[in-house]
Amino acid sequence: MASHMRHASRLLLFAIVVFCLEQALSAHVQRGEAVSFRIGFAHPISGWDHVLAMVAVGLWGAQLGAPAVWLLPLAFPMVMAMGGMLGLMGVPMPGTEIGIAASAILLGSAVLSEVRPPYVIAAAVVAFFAIFHGYAHGAELPEGQNGLLYSMGFVIATGCLHAIGISFGLIHRWLWGQQLLRLAGGGVALAGAFFMWRAFH
Amino acid sequence: MLQRLRPAAVTTAAIALWIVFCPARAEAHLNSTGLGPIYDGAAHLLLTPEDLVPALALALLAGLRGVRHGRAALFVLPAAWLLGGIAGAVAGHGESRAVAIASFLVLGVFVAADAPLSLTLLTALTASLGFVHGFQNGAGMGPPGVAAQALFGIAGLLFVLTALVVAFVVELRQPWSRIAVRVLGSWIAASGLLMLGWAMHPIR
Numbered sequence: 001m002a003s004h005m006r007h008a009s010r011l012l013l014f015a016i017v018v019f020c021l022e023q024a025l026s027a028h029v030q031r032g033e034a035v036s037f038r039i040g041f042a043h044p045i046s047g048w049d050h051v052l053a054m055v056a057v058g059l060w061g062a063q064l065g066a067p068a069v070w071l072l073p074l075a076f077p078m079v080m081a082m083g084g085m086l087g088l089m090g091v092p093m094p095g096t097e098i099g100i101a102a103s104a105i106l107l108g109s110a111v112l113s114e115v116r117p118p119y120v121i122a123a124a125v126v127a128f129f130a131i132f133h134g135y136a137h138g139a140e141l142p143e144g145q146n147g148l149l150y151s152m153g154f155v156i157a158t159g160c161l162h163a164i165g166i167s168f169g170l171i172h173r174w175l176w177g178q179q180l181l182r183l184a185g186g187g188v189a190l191a192g193a194f195f196m197w198r199a200f201h
Numbered sequence: 202m203l204q205r206l207r208p209a210a211v212t213t214a215a216i217a218l219w220i221v222f223c224p225a226r227a228e229a230h231l232n233s234t235g236l237g238p239i240y241d242g243a244a245h246l247l248l249t250p251e252d253l254v255p256a257l258a259l260a261l262l263a264g265l266r267g268v269r270h271g272r273a274a275l276f277v278l279p280a281a282w283l284l285g286g287i288a289g290a291v292a293g294h295g296e297s298r299a300v301a302i303a304s305f306l307v308l309g310v311f312v313a314a315d316a317p318l319s320l321t322l323l324t325a326l327t328a329s330l331g332f333v334h335g336f337q338n339g340a341g342m343g344p345p346g347v348a349a350q351a352l353f354g355i356a357g358l359l360f361v362l363t364a365l366v367v368a369f370v371v372e373l374r375q376p377w378s379r380i381a382v383r384v385l386g387s388w389i390a391a392s393g394l395l396m397l398g399w400a401m402h403p404i405r
Contacts, residue, residue, distance in 0.1 A: 002298030009213045070380040074313060074387050081391035085398030138398055148250055148301075148392065155391045159384065 028187040036146035040153025043137055044161060049100050050133060054158055056188045057126055058108035058165015059181055062172050063111060068119050069169075072126050073162040077155050080134035084151065087138025096139070096159045099132030101180040104192025111185025114178070133158075238347055242354025245338070258389050260363045261331055261382055262312050263323060264370025271367035273324045276365055279356035281331025282338070286352035287405050289339025298400055300333050302389035305393025312386025315379070331359075 032104060044050045057169065061069040106125065108166060109115075116126075137154050168184075171177030246252055256278065263274035308330070311318065318326070338355060342348035373379050 006209060009209050013213050013216060029330035049324050070377070070384070073384055074380070077384075077387045077391035078313070078394065082399075084395045085401075086392075087396065088398030089401045138395065139400075141399075147402070152250065152388075152392045152398070153253075153397035155395070157390045159388055 007051070033115055036053065037153040040150035041157045043140065043150075043154050044133075044157040048105060048134075048191065049097075050158075051161060052191050053100065053103045053129065053133065053190045054161035055165040055168070056111055056185065058167075059111045059169045059184060059188075059195060060107060060126075060165075061162075062166050062169020063100065063114055063181060064116060064119070065123060068122055069166060071123055072117060073166070075123050075127055076130045076162065076167040077159060080130040080137075080158065081151075081155065083131035083134025084138030084154075085134075086131075087135040088147070090139075090152075090187040093132075093135050096132050096136050096167075098196065099129065100136060101192050101195035103129030103132060104195055105189050106184045108187070108192055108194055110190030113183060115183075129151050146151075153189050206217055209303075209331070211261075213374060216348045238350035239354035239357070241344075242351030243358040246355045246358050252338065253299035253310055254389060254392070255301070255330060255334065256359055256362065257324055257366055258305070258308035258312055258386065259327055260366035261370055261385060262316070262318070263306060263327070263363075264367040264373075265312065265379065265382060266323060267329050268371055271363075271371055272319075272328050273320060274362050275360065275367060277327045278331045279359040281328040282335035282359055283352050283356040285332035285335025286339035286355065287335075287349065288332075288341060289336035290311065290344075290348035290352075292336070292340065298396070300337060302393055302396045302400060303390070305389055305396060306332060309388070309390025310388050310392050313383050313390055314386075315383055386391055 032110075044054065046078075059137055061072040106129070141150055169181060172181055204372065248254075259274060263270045300365060307326075310316075312356075315392075339348050339352060342379050370382055373382065
């Protein structure tokens with residue numbers, strides 16, 4: 001009898017907790033400024049293809065040193081935004097996923113081989129691939145969101161990924177760090193090859 | 202049996218009472234500040250990125266240029282915003298998305314490029330930005346009496362924000378820290394470009 005009562009009181013407690021600790025219903029479209037910013041911020045960091053390519057930009061910049069380490073993160077957001085603008089305007093751009101995968105392969109290979117082209121060439125390569133990344137962000141803007149805050153969210157998230165890459169790239173001053181960076185570049189290139197395979201399947 | 206049950210029952214009742222009487226807040230709607238129109242105006246600026254970001258971008262630009270430019274921005278921006286707001290409150294409506302887009306693009310590019318603007322040019326830019334954004338604020342704030350108080354709140358907050366940002370940026374000496382400010386400018390310009398794309402979104 002006592003054990004029944006104990007079970008009953010536990011069940012009662014459980015029921016009270018379930019009914020009284022209300023949770024937000026997430027079955028409807030989330031709207032509003034804060035949500036738009038959060039969705040925009042989460043977009044670049046929710047896909048490994050974007051994350052790895054952005055971090056690789058920072059790594060490559062760190063390998064190249066000044067002024068490239070600053071030039072690349074400075075140029076990238078603006079060119080990416082041009083791609084985003086095309087996506088928002090609905091301009092068709094075939095092969096976006098292929099371009100994103102190619103960016104991971106090429107940037108990863110650049111870090112792996114520690115190639116040092118002229119700064120203008122490096123900036124042009126990064127800018128070219130930035131268009132594909134921006135286009136994907138722009139084209140995938142969820143309906144009903146605040147365009148400005150979504151945009152600010154994904155621009156800031158992209159910048160943070162660059163900053164992570166640059167910060168990690170600071171180990172380039174040590175010999176073991178240079179080897180580790182090249183290894184990381186190889187990893188990014190391999191992941192890019194996987195993304196490319198997935199883009200065709 | 203009752204004696205044996207008492208601790209569990211008391212615990213259960215205590216937890217139930219705590220849960221029932223300490224519920225999570227239902228945040229289904231916004232609360233006003235409750236502090237009057239001046240603070241409502243300040244809150245409006247803080248919660249409107251279309252106005253706040255260009256004002257901060259201008260402060261960044263003035264800070265990059267130096268102390269004299271910073272002083273000019275500090276006084277001209279709130280004054281122009283206030284004047285524009287009063288003009289907007291009198292004139293009626295005049296809201297336009299193009300103003301925010303242009304502000305983001307122009308100021309973002311100037312900050313990113315660390316554009317060497319003269320004091321005269323920066324002052325003119327500040328006055329234009331303040332007047333146009335203030336005009337839009339004033340036009341959307343109802344009767345001129347109420348709008349004026351809110352505009353004073355906006356102008357006061359602009360003064361404080363500009364002073365803080367300019368003072369922070371002027372003191373930056375390390376090259377990397379100034380570059381970080383320029384990166385912020387590129388983010389602002391990028392957001393402006395995306396706003397332009399959003400304005401041309403086919404099914405917006």
